[in-house]
Amino acid sequence: MDKKEKLRALVEGRVFTGIIQFLILFSAIVYLFESDRRHLEVDPYRTYFIVLEVMFLALFSIEYLLRVYIEPRKQDFIFSFYGIVDLIAILPSLLVVPGFRVLRILRFLRVFRLFKATRFILAVDQLGAALRQIHRELFALLILSLMLVYLSACGIHYFERDVQPEKFGSILDSMWWAVVTLTTVGYGDAFPITPGGKFFTAFVTLVGVGLIAIPSGLLASVLTQARVEDDQREADAPEDNK
Amino acid sequence: MDKKEKLRALVEGRVFTGIIQFLILFSAIVYLFESDRRHLEVDPYRTYFIVLEVMFLALFSIEYLLRVYIEPRKQDFIFSFYGIVDLIAILPSLLVVPGFRVLRILRFLRVFRLFKATRFILAVDQLGAALRQIHRELFALLILSLMLVYLSACGIHYFERDVQPEKFGSILDSMWWAVVTLTTVGYGDAFPITPGGKFFTAFVTLVGVGLIAIPSGLLASVLTQARVEDDQREADAPEDNK
Amino acid sequence: MDKKEKLRALVEGRVFTGIIQFLILFSAIVYLFESDRRHLEVDPYRTYFIVLEVMFLALFSIEYLLRVYIEPRKQDFIFSFYGIVDLIAILPSLLVVPGFRVLRILRFLRVFRLFKATRFILAVDQLGAALRQIHRELFALLILSLMLVYLSACGIHYFERDVQPEKFGSILDSMWWAVVTLTTVGYGDAFPITPGGKFFTAFVTLVGVGLIAIPSGLLASVLTQARVEDDQREADAPEDNK
Amino acid sequence: MDKKEKLRALVEGRVFTGIIQFLILFSAIVYLFESDRRHLEVDPYRTYFIVLEVMFLALFSIEYLLRVYIEPRKQDFIFSFYGIVDLIAILPSLLVVPGFRVLRILRFLRVFRLFKATRFILAVDQLGAALRQIHRELFALLILSLMLVYLSACGIHYFERDVQPEKFGSILDSMWWAVVTLTTVGYGDAFPITPGGKFFTAFVTLVGVGLIAIPSGLLASVLTQARVEDDQREADAPEDNK
Numbered sequence: 001m002d003k004k005e006k007l008r009a010l011v012e013g014r015v016f017t018g019i020i021q022f023l024i025l026f027s028a029i030v031y032l033f034e035s036d037r038r039h040l041e042v043d044p045y046r047t048y049f050i051v052l053e054v055m056f057l058a059l060f061s062i063e064y065l066l067r068v069y070i071e072p073r074k075q076d077f078i079f080s081f082y083g084i085v086d087l088i089a090i091l092p093s094l095l096v097v098p099g100f101r102v103l104r105i106l107r108f109l110r111v112f113r114l115f116k117a118t119r120f121i122l123a124v125d126q127l128g129a130a131l132r133q134i135h136r137e138l139f140a141l142l143i144l145s146l147m148l149v150y151l152s153a154c155g156i157h158y159f160e161r162d163v164q165p166e167k168f169g170s171i172l173d174s175m176w177w178a179v180v181t182l183t184t185v186g187y188g189d190a191f192p193i194t195p196g197g198k199f200f201t202a203f204v205t206l207v208g209v210g211l212i213a214i215p216s217g218l219l220a221s222v223l224t225q226a227r228v229e230d231d232q233r234e235a236d237a238p239e240d241n242k
Numbered sequence: 243m244d245k246k247e248k249l250r251a252l253v254e255g256r257v258f259t260g261i262i263q264f265l266i267l268f269s270a271i272v273y274l275f276e277s278d279r280r281h282l283e284v285d286p287y288r289t290y291f292i293v294l295e296v297m298f299l300a301l302f303s304i305e306y307l308l309r310v311y312i313e314p315r316k317q318d319f320i321f322s323f324y325g326i327v328d329l330i331a332i333l334p335s336l337l338v339v340p341g342f343r344v345l346r347i348l349r350f351l352r353v354f355r356l357f358k359a360t361r362f363i364l365a366v367d368q369l370g371a372a373l374r375q376i377h378r379e380l381f382a383l384l385i386l387s388l389m390l391v392y393l394s395a396c397g398i399h400y401f402e403r404d405v406q407p408e409k410f411g412s413i414l415d416s417m418w419w420a421v422v423t424l425t426t427v428g429y430g431d432a433f434p435i436t437p438g439g440k441f442f443t444a445f446v447t448l449v450g451v452g453l454i455a456i457p458s459g460l461l462a463s464v465l466t467q468a469r470v471e472d473d474q475r476e477a478d479a480p481e482d483n484k
Numbered sequence: 485m486d487k488k489e490k491l492r493a494l495v496e497g498r499v500f501t502g503i504i505q506f507l508i509l510f511s512a513i514v515y516l517f518e519s520d521r522r523h524l525e526v527d528p529y530r531t532y533f534i535v536l537e538v539m540f541l542a543l544f545s546i547e548y549l550l551r552v553y554i555e556p557r558k559q560d561f562i563f564s565f566y567g568i569v570d571l572i573a574i575l576p577s578l579l580v581v582p583g584f585r586v587l588r589i590l591r592f593l594r595v596f597r598l599f600k601a602t603r604f605i606l607a608v609d610q611l612g613a614a615l616r617q618i619h620r621e622l623f624a625l626l627i628l629s630l631m632l633v634y635l636s637a638c639g640i641h642y643f644e645r646d647v648q649p650e651k652f653g654s655i656l657d658s659m660w661w662a663v664v665t666l667t668t669v670g671y672g673d674a675f676p677i678t679p680g681g682k683f684f685t686a687f688v689t690l691v692g693v694g695l696i697a698i699p700s701g702l703l704a705s706v707l708t709q710a711r712v713e714d715d716q717r718e719a720d721a722p723e724d725n726k
Numbered sequence: 727m728d729k730k731e732k733l734r735a736l737v738e739g740r741v742f743t744g745i746i747q748f749l750i751l752f753s754a755i756v757y758l759f760e761s762d763r764r765h766l767e768v769d770p771y772r773t774y775f776i777v778l779e780v781m782f783l784a785l786f787s788i789e790y791l792l793r794v795y796i797e798p799r800k801q802d803f804i805f806s807f808y809g810i811v812d813l814i815a816i817l818p819s820l821l822v823v824p825g826f827r828v829l830r831i832l833r834f835l836r837v838f839r840l841f842k843a844t845r846f847i848l849a850v851d852q853l854g855a856a857l858r859q860i861h862r863e864l865f866a867l868l869i870l871s872l873m874l875v876y877l878s879a880c881g882i883h884y885f886e887r888d889v890q891p892e893k894f895g896s897i898l899d900s901m902w903w904a905v906v907t908l909t910t911v912g913y914g915d916a917f918p919i920t921p922g923g924k925f926f927t928a929f930v931t932l933v934g935v936g937l938i939a940i941p942s943g944l945l946a947s948v949l950t951q952a953r954v955e956d957d958q959r960e961a962d963a964p965e966d967n968k
Binding site: 426427428429430459462 | 910912913914943946
Binding site: 035117121175179183186187 | 860862863866867869870873876877880881883895896897898899907910911912913914917924927928931932935936937939940942943944946947948951
């Protein structure tokens with residue numbers, strides 16, 4: 001029990017945390033280069049990547065087992081968010097040994113390693129709390145945004161389907177335009193060319209662009225408010241002690 | 243009377259509401275695929291779509307009649323916003339029977355079915371209240387935005403009309419550029435190429451982009467304020483009870 | 485004197501104001517179509533436009549003279565912002581009579597008619613007050629934005645000048661890219677293609693886009709605050725009366 | 727000592743500050759034109775530029791020496807932020823004399839002259855204070871933004887790598903798309919064309935665009951709050967004096 005406590009202190013300590021953070025970052029960067037097929041097919045690189053994957057498998061497995069071991073109620077960790085993320089993060093490397101084919105399918109699970117890192121970011125908790133506080137508003141705004149996307153797509157489909165059938169031939173195709181326009185990304189791969197379509201777009205963007213941007217403003221407001229309340233609590237605390 | 247009350251409880255109850263919400267969503271998705279001409283012309287699909295439309299007609303008609311029936315003052319519902327929306331939402335299917343031609347014209351009325359759904363979204367009320375609270379500011383900002391669009395169009399027309407007459411040949415054509423630029427969508431189908439036009443665009447965007455973005459910030463502020471006031475009311479309520 | 489007072493009441497009354505507002509809007513729409521060369525060269529239209537211009541000249545001249553007449557201290561109005569705008573708004577039509585050539589040069593002054601309309605928009609005062617309240621912040625953010633544009637242009641010029649000399653060959657050319665990118669318009673006429681240029685752009689946009697968007701958030705905040713203060717004043721007022 | 731005090735008053739006075747501000751602006755504009763190779767190679771211009779550089783060298787050197795001289799604790803200024811910026815700002819001109827080749831390498835250091843100007847902008851202090859106040863939130867949001875960019879790149883790489891290998895062939899290439907899309911710049915040089923990629927993009931932009939925009943809203947909130955606190959301090963101050 002005493003040994004377990006020491007281990008727990010070690011695992012939750014700075015050094016161990018730092019090493020894991022570095023490993024996550026390192027594996028993300030390795031994946032960055034491994035994803036490039038030109039690197040993957042060249043022979044010396046391929047060997048390096050396999051060696052690195054085996055190393056990540058070993059280290060993240062040890063970390064996972066340690067985290068299970070130090071937890072008094074094992075199933076609580078295993079079935080928790082981070083317990084599952086940690087397990088999925090091992091999977092892609094786990095299958096590096098038998099064959100190369102299987103690896104390619106699991107390769108994409110490696111992005112889960114990045115989710116491991118959120119454990120160490122305090123702001124994730126803050127942002128999570130802010131999101132939870134306004135989750136009803138955000139859900140409603142999401143529904144309204146989706147409705148706006150759908151209705152905009154219906155409108156532009158009506159105006160442009162005859163002139164540009166390959167881009168606005170169906171509402172589903174038009175929804176791609178609606179998302180790209182209302183988020184103001186505006187790639188320029190699809191845009192109205194008829195006067196009616198242009199007028200409709202002008203109307204929809206001038207009115208609708210604001211709707212899509214509200215959640216960001218709400219989150220900023222809630223985060224600021226949380227700061228103010230924290231400051232007040234700190235300012236009030238000494239008075240309470242008197 | 244007792245039967246009517248039971249029906250009213252049923253119509254306003256969870257099960258009925260859930261079925262209607264599902265039907266609205268389902269009809270919106272059906273419309274999504276029906277709008278694609280490739281699907282519409284292929285024979286098996288065409289039959290399916292007609293069957294579905296007849297079903298929507300039947301179900302939404304029953305819903306409409308139920309809503310009229312349970313309402314004590316019938317004309318209040320019939321001429322209310324949702325009463326009219328519900329009626330228009332039936333129309334497109336109503337005309338599926340006689341001929342295919344007429345259907346195509348009414349097809350676009352089907353988007354009104356989506357407006358039926360806003361009845362069930364609480365946020366629509368919240369957003370509506372927020373909009374009403376700042377409707378004067380929003381109206382004024384809209385006027386200013388339209389003026390900005392017009393003046394920007396006049397300016398770019400002056401600089402670019404000789405070099406790109408097909409895009410900036412008239413102020414009306416230039417207004418398309420102004421909307422696409424000031425909302426920061428920026429498709430890239432029309433942009434200045436003369437030094438004067440580029441300088442004018444730089445000036446207009448650096449100053450004007452902010453104006454178009456103000457309503458979104460205002461709405462976020464008002465929604466946050468409404469939340470704070472709600473929280474305070476809840477916090478104050480127990481004190482009042484003492 | 486009594487007659488003058490009556491005239492003043494008339495000029496500042498609803499009917500007169502409505503007529504002027506309509507005339508401004510009408511002349512703006514006429515200019516919209518007149519700016520299209522295709523309309524201007526066709527003969528019947530040309531005559532209509534000249535007739536309309538003569539009408540605008542007559543009506544806006546009468547309005548200007550009335551406003552000068554009713555003002556007790558004439559020079560105060562003549563040299564005020566709206567006095568000058570009203571005078572400039574007459575100029576383009578004033579020169580319709582002698583020749584067509586001169587008209588084309590003065591044609592662009594017609595946009596000043598739109599500024600006449602701001603007199604009737606309450607929000608212009610509100611926005612003006614908000615702008616004045618944070619004019620120091622806005623001025624500073626403008627300087628910083630210009631510096632960001634300049635520095636971004638220097639950076640991208642360094643990375644892209646050899647590969648795309650026609651677009652990033654000088655800092656002045658690169659500044660066009662910087663404005664289009666930092667305002668997130670992103671036409672797509674100029675973008676980096678070298679890895680260094682892309683990395684630099686990623687850095688500059690992730691950090692810099694926020695700076696350009698601050699003024700809009702500031703204005704929204706100040707306008708909201710002004711609303712809150714107005715509400716409080718209204719709420720406090722009855723208490724003061726007790 | 728008395729002479730030194732007079733010099734200090736002179737250097738920190740309006741006239742001297744104005745001259746330096748003008749010189750910084752002037753040298754930035756000169757650099758603007760000098761960066762254009764077409765100007766640099768033409769002979770009369772080349773001579774003008776060298777003359778101007780020698781002048782900038784002389785004047786900024788005098789300014790630097792004056793600033794060192796008037797400072798009681800010289801090392802404090804020399805190793806301060808502005809001390810180093812002022813020194814680097816001289817370097818590019820310093821090397822104009824021996825040869826032209828070396829100049830071209832140092833030319834880019836001239837942008838540091840612009841940083842000299844931030845000394846005179848009050849808002850830099852304000853913005854700096856605001857940034858410092860929310861530096862933890864900003865750092866966390868930056869990390870989350872980078873994670874979002876990375877994860878979006880992984881996702882789009884999965885959907886588009888087979889169809890557009892030249893644009894989404896590796897995660898690194900896809901990250902360029904992710905930055906351009908999530909900042910809503912949207913050049914249009916890279917966008918998804920597969921249904922899966924489009925659906926993924928719609929999901930990522932509708933959810934992720936807000937995250938990137940939060941810092942700007944936070945900064946606007948903090949700046950507004952700073953204004954309110956300043957106003958309150960001013961309003962409270964007279965009461966304290968009583």
